[in-house]
Amino acid sequence: SQQGEEDPQALSIQEGENATMNCSYKTSINNLQWYRQNSGRGLVHLILIRSNEREKHSGRLRVTLDTSKKSSSLLITASRAADTASYFCATDPGGSYIPTFGRGTSLIVHP
Amino acid sequence: DTGVSQNPRHKITKRGQNVTFRCDPISEHNRLYWYRQTLGQGPEFLTYFQNEAQLEKSRLLSDRFSAERPKGSFSTLEIQRTEQGDSAMYLCASSPGGVRETQYFGPGTRLLVL
Numbered sequence: 001s002q003q004g005e006e007d008p009q010a011l012s013i014q015e016g017e018n019a020t021m022n023c024s025y026k027t028s029i030n031n032l033q034w035y036r037q038n039s040g041r042g043l044v045h046l047i048l049i050r051s052n053e054r055e056k057h058s059g060r061l062r063v064t065l066d067t068s069k070k071s072s073s074l075l076i077t078a079s080r081a082a083d084t085a086s087y088f089c090a091t092d093p094g095g096s097y098i099p100t101f102g103r104g105t106s107l108i109v110h111p
Numbered sequence: 112d113t114g115v116s117q118n119p120r121h122k123i124t125k126r127g128q129n130v131t132f133r134c135d136p137i138s139e140h141n142r143l144y145w146y147r148q149t150l151g152q153g154p155e156f157l158t159y160f161q162n163e164a165q166l167e168k169s170r171l172l173s174d175r176f177s178a179e180r181p182k183g184s185f186s187t188l189e190i191q192r193t194e195q196g197d198s199a200m201y202l203c204a205s206s207p208g209g210v211r212e213t214q215y216f217g218p219g220t221r222l223l224v225l
Contacts, residue, residue, distance in 0.1 A: 031212060033212070033213065033214075035216075040200075040219075040221075041218055041219070042115075042202055042216035042217050042218045042219050043154070043202070043204075043214075043216040044216070045213050045214065045215065045216075048212065048213055088153050088154075090214075092212065097142065097159065097212065098144070098156050098159055098167065099156075099212070099214060100156065101146075101153030101154045101155075102153050103151065103152055103153050104152075104153050
């Protein structure tokens, strides 16, 4: 079973708009990570947020974590066509060293 | 830091044949992971090594699957008597270990079983 689930499954926006993706998980975690995957490629790590952190920024990325709701969000500001990819959240349920991935959000940014 | 590499990138085989994939992690990364990914899904954990020790295997990993990391460096994943359901992308990732949990993924090996 999937620990993390991303929402929405698919998102289509225009270049310059912001994109928000959400991730919900079921059990306690030590950290949550977001990854990007371009079609047919491996995953690229974007950002890690620890359970004692509430918000983290990296360039145009902003990640929030609400452990009381067991949810996280990834915001991409001023999106570009090159941001077109699938985005996955990964959690470490029970503090294991084995990240568990959701099904991902497929983002399409139209130029 | 040359990144994680995987070979081959693509493999087409006939049902019943054996296949072997190789993963070269980032040097000095202690942990190495194998995942399987099918279309529209996220990566599913298969197995994980800490140095040369295989510490955990998923229940997805049937007895037709075997993985090794003989010297704590590169790893191989072998699938015996392949089935059409084995068709997927096989991803390898490595991480430094300790409190640095970030995984670095290779490009994957895409397997097609005819």
